[in-house]
Amino acid sequence: MNELLILGLSTLGALFILLAAIGFVKMPDIYLRISVTTKAVTLGIGLMLASAAVHFGTESIVSRVLAIVFFVFLTSPVGAHLIGRVSYFTGIPLWKNSLHDDLKGKYNPTTHKLSSSETTDESDR
Amino acid sequence: MTSNLVIVPVLWQFLIAVAQMFSWFNPRLQRKLSVSGNVIQVLIASWLLTEVYRQGILTMNAGKWPAPFGIVFVSDTFSAVLVLITSISGLAVSLFSLANIVEARMRFGYFPIMHLLFAGLNGAFLTGDIFNLYVWFEIIIISSFVLLTIGGEKPQLEGAVKYFTLNILASTIFLTAIGVLYGLAGTLNMADLALKVAAIPNKGLVEVTAILFLVGFGIKSAIFPLYFWLPASYHTPPAAIAAIFGGLLTKLGVYAMLRVFTLVFFEDPIIDTLMIILAGLTIITGSLGAMVQTNVRKIFSYLIISHIGYMVIALGIHTELAVTGAVFYMIHDIVVKTNLFMVSGLLYRVQGTHHIDRLGGFYQYYPRLSLLLAIPLFSLVGVPPLSGFWPKIDLFKAAYLEGGSFITICLAFGTVITLLVIARVWAEVFWRPAENLPERPNFRFWHLFTLAEKIQYITPIALLSAVSLIIAFRAADVHRISQKIASELMNPKNYIQTVLPDKSAEQQ
Amino acid sequence: MPLETGFGNYMMLIAVLLGGMLSLFLVIFKDYLRDGFSAFFFLVPLAVFTYFAVFFGSEVPALGLVSWQQGMGVHFEWRVDGLSRMFALLISGIGTLVFAYSHYYLKGHPEKFRFFGFLSLFMTAMLGLVVSDNLIMLFMFWELTSVSSFFLIGFHYEDRESRKAALRALTITGLGGVGLLIAAVLISTVTGSFSFQALLDQRETVLASQAGRIAFWLFILAAFTKSAQFPFHFWLPGAMKAPTPVSTYLHSATMVKAGVFLLLKLYPIYSALPVWKPLLMTVGGVSMVYSAAQALFFTDMKSILAYTTLSALGILVFLTGIGGNEGLVAAAAFILVHALYKAALFLVTGIVDHEAHTRDVTALHGLRHVMPGVAVAGAVAALSHGGVPLTFGFIGKELMYESALHAETSPVPIAAAFITGLLLFAAGFWVGFRPFFSGREASHTLKHPVSLWLQLPVYVLTAGTLIFGIWPAGAEQMVHALVEAAGRDTIKVHLELWHGFNTVFFLSLATIAGGIVLYSRLVPGQSIALKVEKLSYSSVAIYEKFLSVTKWLSRWYTDILQNGYLRWYVMTIMVFLLTLVGYSFYHGVHIYIDFKKISEVTLYEAVILLLMIFSIFYILLAKSRLAAVAAMGVLGISISLMFVLYSAPDLAMTQFSIDTLTVILFVLVLYKLPRYINISSNVVKIRDAVISLLFGLMITVLCLEVINEPVNREISEFYAENSYLLAKGKNVVNVILVDFRGADTMVEITVLTIAALGVFGLMKLRLKDNEKTWE
Amino acid sequence: MKSIILKKASDYLLPLLLLFSVFILLRGHYLPGGGFVGGLIASIAFVLHSFANGLNETKHLLRIHPGFLMPLGLSVSLLSGLYPMVIKKEPFMAAQWMKEPLDVIGLVGTPLFFDIGVYLVVVGVSLTIIFTLAEVA
Amino acid sequence: MRAKFLMNNLLAFVWVALTGALSVKNFLFGFILSYFILWLISRGLGSGNDSGQKYFILVPRVIAFFFFFLYELLKANLQVAYDVITPKSYMAPGIVRIPLDVTTSLEITLLANLISLTPGTLSLDVSDDKKVLYVHGMFVKDKEEFIRSIKQGFERRILELTR
Amino acid sequence: MEILLAIVTGLLYGAGLFMMLRRSMVKLIIGLILIGNGANILIFLLGRIAKGKPPIIPADAKVLTELYADPVPQALILTAIVISFGLQAFAIVLFKKVYQALHSDDLDTVNTIDDDL
Amino acid sequence: MTVQDYLYFVILPILVISMLLVFYRFLKGPSMPDRIVAVDLLITIGIGIIAIYSIVSDRAPFLDIAMVLALIAFLSTVAFSYYIEKKNKQE
Ligand code: NA
Numbered sequence A: 001m002n003e004l005l006i007l008g009l010s011t012l013g014a015l016f017i018l019l020a021a022i023g024f025v026k027m028p029d030i031y032l033r034i035s036v037t038t039k040a041v042t043l044g045i046g047l048m049l050a051s052a053a054v055h056f057g058t059e060s061i062v063s064r065v066l067a068i069v070f071f072v073f074l075t076s077p078v079g080a081h082l083i084g085r086v087s088y089f090t091g092i093p094l095w096k097n098s099l100h101d102d103l104k105g106k107y108n109p110t111t112h113k114l115s116s117s118e119t120t121d122e123s124d125r
Numbered sequence B: 001m002t003s004n005l006v007i008v009p010v011l012w013q014f015l016i017a018v019a020q021m022f023s024w025f026n027p028r029l030q031r032k033l034s035v036s037g038n039v040i041q042v043l044i045a046s047w048l049l050t051e052v053y054r055q056g057i058l059t060m061n062a063g064k065w066p067a068p069f070g071i072v073f074v075s076d077t078f079s080a081v082l083v084l085i086t087s088i089s090g091l092a093v094s095l096f097s098l099a100n101i102v103e104a105r106m107r108f109g110y111f112p113i114m115h116l117l118f119a120g121l122n123g124a125f126l127t128g129d130i131f132n133l134y135v136w137f138e139i140i141i142i143s144s145f146v147l148l149t150i151g152g153e154k155p156q157l158e159g160a161v162k163y164f165t166l167n168i169l170a171s172t173i174f175l176t177a178i179g180v181l182y183g184l185a186g187t188l189n190m191a192d193l194a195l196k197v198a199a200i201p202n203k204g205l206v207e208v209t210a211i212l213f214l215v216g217f218g219i220k221s222a223i224f225p226l227y228f229w230l231p232a233s234y235h236t237p238p239a240a241i242a243a244i245f246g247g248l249l250t251k252l253g254v255y256a257m258l259r260v261f262t263l264v265f266f267e268d269p270i271i272d273t274l275m276i277i278l279a280g281l282t283i284i285t286g287s288l289g290a291m292v293q294t295n296v297r298k299i300f301s302y303l304i305i306s307h308i309g310y311m312v313i314a315l316g317i318h319t320e321l322a323v324t325g326a327v328f329y330m331i332h333d334i335v336v337k338t339n340l341f342m343v344s345g346l347l348y349r350v351q352g353t354h355h356i357d358r359l360g361g362f363y364q365y366y367p368r369l370s371l372l373l374a375i376p377l378f379s380l381v382g383v384p385p386l387s388g389f390w391p392k393i394d395l396f397k398a399a400y401l402e403g404g405s406f407i408t409i410c411l412a413f414g415t416v417i418t419l420l421v422i423a424r425v426w427a428e429v430f431w432r433p434a435e436n437l438p439e440r441p442n443f444r445f446w447h448l449f450t451l452a453e454k455i456q457y458i459t460p461i462a463l464l465s466a467v468s469l470i471i472a473f474r475a476a477d478v479h480r481i482s483q484k485i486a487s488e489l490m491n492p493k494n495y496i497q498t499v500l501p502d503k504s505a506e507q508q
Numbered sequence C: 001m002p003l004e005t006g007f008g009n010y011m012m013l014i015a016v017l018l019g020g021m022l023s024l025f026l027v028i029f030k031d032y033l034r035d036g037f038s039a040f041f042f043l044v045p046l047a048v049f050t051y052f053a054v055f056f057g058s059e060v061p062a063l064g065l066v067s068w069q070q071g072m073g074v075h076f077e078w079r080v081d082g083l084s085r086m087f088a089l090l091i092s093g094i095g096t097l098v099f100a101y102s103h104y105y106l107k108g109h110p111e112k113f114r115f116f117g118f119l120s121l122f123m124t125a126m127l128g129l130v131v132s133d134n135l136i137m138l139f140m141f142w143e144l145t146s147v148s149s150f151f152l153i154g155f156h157y158e159d160r161e162s163r164k165a166a167l168r169a170l171t172i173t174g175l176g177g178v179g180l181l182i183a184a185v186l187i188s189t190v191t192g193s194f195s196f197q198a199l200l201d202q203r204e205t206v207l208a209s210q211a212g213r214i215a216f217w218l219f220i221l222a223a224f225t226k227s228a229q230f231p232f233h234f235w236l237p238g239a240m241k242a243p244t245p246v247s248t249y250l251h252s253a254t255m256v257k258a259g260v261f262l263l264l265k266l267y268p269i270y271s272a273l274p275v276w277k278p279l280l281m282t283v284g285g286v287s288m289v290y291s292a293a294q295a296l297f298f299t300d301m302k303s304i305l306a307y308t309t310l311s312a313l314g315i316l317v318f319l320t321g322i323g324g325n326e327g328l329v330a331a332a333a334f335i336l337v338h339a340l341y342k343a344a345l346f347l348v349t350g351i352v353d354h355e356a357h358t359r360d361v362t363a364l365h366g367l368r369h370v371m372p373g374v375a376v377a378g379a380v381a382a383l384s385h386g387g388v389p390l391t392f393g394f395i396g397k398e399l400m401y402e403s404a405l406h407a408e409t410s411p412v413p414i415a416a417a418f419i420t421g422l423l424l425f426a427a428g429f430w431v432g433f434r435p436f437f438s439g440r441e442a443s444h445t446l447k448h449p450v451s452l453w454l455q456l457p458v459y460v461l462t463a464g465t466l467i468f469g470i471w472p473a474g475a476e477q478m479v480h481a482l483v484e485a486a487g488r489d490t491i492k493v494h495l496e497l498w499h500g501f502n503t504v505f506f507l508s509l510a511t512i513a514g515g516i517v518l519y520s521r522l523v524p525g526q527s528i529a530l531k532v533e534k535l536s537y538s539s540v541a542i543y544e545k546f547l548s549v550t551k552w553l554s555r556w557y558t559d560i561l562q563n564g565y566l567r568w569y570v571m572t573i574m575v576f577l578l579t580l581v582g583y584s585f586y587h588g589v590h591i592y593i594d595f596k597k598i599s600e601v602t603l604y605e606a607v608i609l610l611l612m613i614f615s616i617f618y619i620l621l622a623k624s625r626l627a628a629v630a631a632m633g634v635l636g637i638s639i640s641l642m643f644v645l646y647s648a649p650d651l652a653m654t655q656f657s658i659d660t661l662t663v664i665l666f667v668l669v670l671y672k673l674p675r676y677i678n679i680s681s682n683v684v685k686i687r688d689a690v691i692s693l694l695f696g697l698m699i700t701v702l703c704l705e706v707i708n709e710p711v712n713r714e715i716s717e718f719y720a721e722n723s724y725l726l727a728k729g730k731n732v733v734n735v736i737l738v739d740f741r742g743a744d745t746m747v748e749i750t751v752l753t754i755a756a757l758g759v760f761g762l763m764k765l766r767l768k769d770n771e772k773t774w775e
Numbered sequence D: 001m002k003s004i005i006l007k008k009a010s011d012y013l014l015p016l017l018l019l020f021s022v023f024i025l026l027r028g029h030y031l032p033g034g035g036f037v038g039g040l041i042a043s044i045a046f047v048l049h050s051f052a053n054g055l056n057e058t059k060h061l062l063r064i065h066p067g068f069l070m071p072l073g074l075s076v077s078l079l080s081g082l083y084p085m086v087i088k089k090e091p092f093m094a095a096q097w098m099k100e101p102l103d104v105i106g107l108v109g110t111p112l113f114f115d116i117g118v119y120l121v122v123v124g125v126s127l128t129i130i131f132t133l134a135e136v137a
Numbered sequence E: 001m002r003a004k005f006l007m008n009n010l011l012a013f014v015w016v017a018l019t020g021a022l023s024v025k026n027f028l029f030g031f032i033l034s035y036f037i038l039w040l041i042s043r044g045l046g047s048g049n050d051s052g053q054k055y056f057i058l059v060p061r062v063i064a065f066f067f068f069f070l071y072e073l074l075k076a077n078l079q080v081a082y083d084v085i086t087p088k089s090y091m092a093p094g095i096v097r098i099p100l101d102v103t104t105s106l107e108i109t110l111l112a113n114l115i116s117l118t119p120g121t122l123s124l125d126v127s128d129d130k131k132v133l134y135v136h137g138m139f140v141k142d143k144e145e146f147i148r149s150i151k152q153g154f155e156r157r158i159l160e161l162t163r
Numbered sequence F: 001m002e003i004l005l006a007i008v009t010g011l012l013y014g015a016g017l018f019m020m021l022r023r024s025m026v027k028l029i030i031g032l033i034l035i036g037n038g039a040n041i042l043i044f045l046l047g048r049i050a051k052g053k054p055p056i057i058p059a060d061a062k063v064l065t066e067l068y069a070d071p072v073p074q075a076l077i078l079t080a081i082v083i084s085f086g087l088q089a090f091a092i093v094l095f096k097k098v099y100q101a102l103h104s105d106d107l108d109t110v111n112t113i114d115d116d117l
Numbered sequence G: 001m002t003v004q005d006y007l008y009f010v011i012l013p014i015l016v017i018s019m020l021l022v023f024y025r026f027l028k029g030p031s032m033p034d035r036i037v038a039v040d041l042l043i044t045i046g047i048g049i050i051a052i053y054s055i056v057s058d059r060a061p062f063l064d065i066a067m068v069l070a071l072i073a074f075l076s077t078v079a080f081s082y083y084i085e086k087k088n089k090q091e
């Protein structure tokens, strides 16, 4: 039973990671790449760690795995957010087929303040 | 004999440094701690030497772990003598710093770092473990970096870049050598290495390892062609710092070479020949360099290089005679070079320049002071019967008997050039009339110094001058100690037995 | 020979060191002494003179030893025989006169006591030198004479020429000094000690040994440089920058004769060498003729005397070279002769200079009117200089001619001696006669009569010249003792005024006649001297040229190595390492790989290593700094993973956390930098790449070779067994860090602390202008 | 960096990381970890806080200059080595252990204090370096 | 005060989880340790002013929320996976401005993170006045629908949790 | 495997040297770091590598009996890593300071000091 | 085929291949954020590898490394973002 669980969890996790890796190579712009990978990998890692927890089965390992998963789930979206916003105001363009860019012109170029106003600039491209 | 006393010179410096770090905002207290601490340090070191003389080699197994499993600290006569000389020089530098180091530098940790440097030096002299030697080297390197750059003046920074890069390179080579040695012998204790390296059948690999050590230590001791960092940096920091560097740091490299090449690596004719050639070229290069410099401190820097050659001779000529001469020379050199850089600091203080073409009139203004300064200057030359003269007898003898004509000629060349260079310094700095003295930015007449400042400048120079005079007039005693050291180094059996009592028993 | 013990020994030590003690006294108390105090100083050499005159008869050489550096074979080993006694008496005797003379000569001079300090130090050095019977002791005092001479020549240090002359003198004599030291060491390798007596006893062994023969040449170097023999002679005329009493004492009567002294002392050992005679005769001969001729080109009294001194030193070496009874007797007599007349002439010159403020012979005349006594003394000294009968100089010249005549079948030696005598005659008259007796009127008037302090020493010396000239037997005993000491032979020396009408007598007459003609015909002029000096092949010019070429070469050599380029330094060091290791590999290591000891490669290991390799190359080629830093991050992860795979969890953790911190550091520092530079040319890059590749290859091969070797796991087994049982920890690495090898960790955290303090100081400390060390 | 998200996250990450660092420190004798890694994690926690909230906030939070942790840690380590030497007359750094293990922490002995010293020094060093750089750069 | 107490307990539990030794003593140790840490950093944390009652209603909501999140996670992941694997792209990406009803930093952070954690969406930034969240989406054919799904999904549930 | 690791070690040393021979100060520091990493891996490799056997005594044992990786090189490397970190930190800051003083990353601008001053 | 073998021969290869793919993106860029994300991903995949490796070698302590990686990997991302943001502010 445990073995099957390990097999299932690890396979699923590995596939998610592989998928994220492929997506990371394939996706046309940075935002999409971040978007694809952050969670897929996070999920993948969670599954991998879960299989380890199943394997060892001890209370301390399980709690440790839970702690790691918690950390990863806490930090990786924050990291994605940081990289994403930095990419935006260093001027990395969106993929040419992108439909909207509501952020355009909202960053003050010198102070990096982000405004919340709904200007006309948000029109579709 | 086992004794905790072995580690006390190291720990004491640590304690001083920690106490000073706690009094970070109180430079006055730091100054007092430094001087009084170093006075006690001299007593401790003397005690250690006495004990070693009375009881033979002392050891201290850190953590109570028997060698070779733990780190063992060993004090044979060589270590104890070097610790004592370091402590005396340290006391002098500590006194000299009081006036020579501006308070701004003291507010940024000058004193604790200096004491950690001394701790590092003592640790390096006392350790019996090759990797532990490496970590002491690192403590010395990092503290010397910091002392070199503290204040961040432009020339200091420029010098530091080179000093830093090449010294780190040296450490890395040293570390690589340790890795290889561990891979071959599986141990780090030097006495144990002595036994195990001897048993390695692949002598070729042992030789390669020895070469790695040679280059690593060679950079530290500034031998040809590895010395570049020294003339690029030693003239840049304040005099008190340069004094520690000039007196002690290169000698540490020589110490390490002497230790490793007498204990761990056995005679290898190729390395011996190489060492003789390197020693000769080091002497020549240093001498030629000293001849053309115009900055007093650069002159002294090149003389350091030149005289390192004298000590390296002993590594090429593996005889007790040569080692005796080298060790004697080392003892003298530490004291005198430390003193010389302090002298340069005093000269700078009253003349506002290091440049030989602008220095001058010192004799005219300060005849008595000049006489005092003449002692280290002419001791360095080795005008008999001053301290630099005595070791040369053994060195020349060893050079002629075992080293061949090349090294003998180099030694003679170095001797003559040193005489010329110092005579030139005397003529240009002391005799030549000074020009435009009061117009210089840092200029101040000696009589305008406060009494405290005068004492703080003069005492350390006088102290070390007195020590070098003692070395000179008790040359036979120093010689006897050097002979004892040489015999201990050349016959490491006793060392090994003391460090590894069980193993040696097994072997017999 | 009786060996002195106890009190006698210490008496000798005190006698030698008395001058030094006076010197020390002056250093300490000079500021508290009144000018007139120096009137008593002459008592010091006088006491020494008395000591040597009274306590050492010529019959018995006396030996003694005060042990000093026990174990190094260096003792105050002394020996007073005829040779050293004559020198000791000269040193202390002339010293007495010079001390007395200087008291008045330097009256009111602000540096008078410094002067006396060096002068008395010199006396100690010279006395020590002549009584030493220990080679190292001899060397020590020898060097001390050079050093005190350096300080005395540089007495007028504010004068550039004085400093230059002092340096030049020290260079040449220092060179010889090193020769002497090495010679002493070489001798000791044969005889086993530094004792001169041992050298004498084992002279056959020494002569037969290589060391002994090399030592000979080094001794010769020492003697020739000290005694200013051609081509090392040029330092002596420059030394005349020193005050006149110094010239009298050091550079004429005593110190310069130290070389001759050494030759005489070595005579019993080395005169057996076939090269001895031709070498000394040639060098001495050339020196005496060449310098005597040069003396006539000058108008400065001191310069003339300097060159005649050089010539006299040449004569002494020449005579020592001839050797045998005749040569030695002549040499011994001439030492005394020369000391008496030359010291007198120097002192006379000093008086003239002191009173008339010039020493130019062309500007001086008729001084007999203002200083009659001095004039007479000068004339007597000049006569002795010229070898005129009834002066001691005549005896000296006779003996010289005689030994030159008998030295060789060839006429060259006697011709050289004759020419020298002729030239010296004229030169002596220029100095001792012409300023006083030419012209009707005195060229200068005096405000005061010449002080007796100045006159008396001159009279003593001229009296000596006359007494020994008329009664040569008075000097016989001293000369005899010297010859006996040097020749180790008991012969009877007989000095006589009248030898009959022989060749030598006629040569003497011819010398006087020719000398008078020469003196009356030649007009003193500086022009020739200047021309000679300008010629680039004069010794000074060659020396200066040599110096400047040496300096240029040194500069070139130093600059090539220390050129300021860090990468050149790195490259040199690495190429040096590569060469050595390469050579060692080539001759000592058999390169092979034992595949049994190599583990298999799995895919994931390979990929991780591939990641490492790619990131390394990426770092090498990265165009942007930040990308390089990011690649360092990748490298760090790969290394961490490798550590995980190979069972080093602590390492993996540490490596990773450190890498993270390093990234943060870089990030904090890098963002204000200019563009990442990439300036090297392709050629340079290829060169560097080749070196780097070889270096990497060396490391790889080294690793593989070491892996082949058997493993010794004694230490790690101990840790594995005892980590828990004794050290109570299960993570062996951590137990090593905090317990087994805790001392390493203690140091390691200290390193970190210092680094942090350094960073803090480096970034925060801003020195004010007045706190800076650099101009 | 002005990011509400980062700031909020760091509020939670800081205590978590600190806790974790102590955990790593205490277990070092038995499992991977120890004073060094523990100290690094603790300092990384503060650095993270300073990235999110600005240096002054973090310094305010620390109360003392982190530099003082260095002599503090050095003394703790040094004393744990000196204690056996001065009090017990044994060699420098000869480990002294309590007879019975404490709960949670385990066996307490001088090596543990030594490791705590390492921890303090590492925190002090990393923070001093990074704060200095962040202030000046 | 209450918030701190909660925080303290939470941390003590984390400690127990970390050490893996579930015992009273261990919990107490963790409690003391985290108390110390909280004290250490107390100046840095914003003082919470939410009332203590929430603590008891919170638990069931958290569990419900957790499952909702898992569902969203899985669903979106598959959607993205499909797009990654298949050569033809169905993507219609864009950055969308989402006006916020949540107000506190905690809520915003929670929301932003949850959005980021589900595939296909990425919270780029929050405006300085905390009124607007800018989200990058992979499939934003219909902008209004996209905004609505977020507001009705995550934001509503977060508000339920925190208010 | 050892062969590959040896090659990587050599590569690290070689690459480090190559970077140190450049004119840029940043490259110099990177070079030093690379060589330092190389040295660590060299020690690791020469202490002989072992897969999956960390030198940690299992919870239920008192001594390490089965095969294990040599803990000594690991401890040495740990010390070396930490020390290099200290040095690197200082190097980076030194470099920053030099840059502030000279406004250049070019090492060729820091060779005035070897001329006479 | 045991679970161990499966993990060893199937899962680990998948993970390292994913690593290579991510690294490919690292090399390719084109922008700095791409590389930063790549580094972050490499670490995260590394955590997965460690987790699997701990099962394969049956050594629980390896999981602790994964924990440390998970905890502090985040900081380099923060630092790089900080860098880029600050650098951009300069211009
Ligand atoms: Na290093």
Ligand code: NA
Binding pocket: A039, E114, E115, E116, E117, E118, E119, E120, E121, E122, E123
């Ligand atoms: Na999302």
